Amino acid sequence: DGGITQSPKYLFRKEGQNVTLSCEQNLNHDAMYWYRQDPGQGLRLIYYSQIVNDFQKGDIAEGYSVSREKKESFPLTVTSAQKNPTAFYLCASSPGQDTGELFFGEGSRLTVL
Amino acid sequence: GNSVTQMEGPVTLSEEAFLTINCTYTATGYPSLFWYVQYPGEGLQLLLKATKADDKGSNKGFEATYRKETTSFHLEKGSVQVSDSAVYFCALKANAGKSTFGDGTTLTVKP
Numbered sequence: 001d002g003g004i005t006q007s008p009k010y011l012f013r014k015e016g017q018n019v020t021l022s023c024e025q026n027l028n029h030d031a032m033y034w035y036r037q038d039p040g041q042g043l044r045l046i047y048y049s050q051i052v053n054d055f056q057k058g059d060i061a062e063g064y065s066v067s068r069e070k071k072e073s074f075p076l077t078v079t080s081a082q083k084n085p086t087a088f089y090l091c092a093s094s095p096g097q098d099t100g101e102l103f104f105g106e107g108s109r110l111t112v113l
Numbered sequence: 114g115n116s117v118t119q120m121e122g123p124v125t126l127s128e129e130a131f132l133t134i135n136c137t138y139t140a141t142g143y144p145s146l147f148w149y150v151q152y153p154g155e156g157l158q159l160l161l162k163a164t165k166a167d168d169k170g171s172n173k174g175f176e177a178t179y180r181k182e183t184t185s186f187h188l189e190k191g192s193v194q195v196s197d198s199a200v201y202f203c204a205l206k207a208n209a210g211k212s213t214f215g216d217g218t219t220l221t222v223k224p
Contacts, residue, residue, distance in 0.1 A: 058211070090156055102212060
């Protein structure tokens with residue numbers, strides 16, 4: 001089945017460590033996105049990519065980095081510079097930047113110990 | 114900039130009650146409007162959408178009408194079920210290609 005796969009589903013990290021969250025899609029979508037979700041809040045955009053080898057900062061990019069070397073993959077690295085990284089991270093894709101709805105993965109929950 | 118304001122929750126209803134979750138927006142241009150649903154521990158799923166004024170989106174008994182004059186996209190369902198318990202997000206997507214989400218409204222339906 002086509003869809004978006006995020007891994008790991010749960011991740012624990014010690015302070016000062018970088019972690020990388022995986023996002024893979026087999027929908028042949030051009031655009032991919034990373035969102036952060038905190039309890040009781042909406043989704044905040046971290047980074048997005050509209051085409052391979054190109055990406056732009058979203059509203060809360062500080063302390064995060066991404067790459068888009070392949071169309072189907074858009075990994076997110078949470079660096080030690082992110083001051084409050086404990087959150088639920090959602091990856092999404094859409095066929096193109098002007099196309100409507102987003103297709104979401106099931107999310108990755110990161111907890112910093 | 115663009116913004117979405119949703120009715121604050123949580124909302125608790127009895128089974129078969131009528132549901133309304135209010136959503137209003139501000140945006141430049143002519144956005145598309147969406148309702149997404151999130152079940153516990155999962156990602157978001159598209160519930161319904163409308164791409165122009167006066168369009169009505171509908172799915173699984175839920176409906177919402179794109180009202181340009183009131184900049185609203187309220188979600189309604191005539192008879193909710195326990196299985197409708199989830200978090201509902203209103204969202205818009207304008208010309209820049211980025212989506213803007215409301216804060217979400219948690220719905221609990223009791224038997």
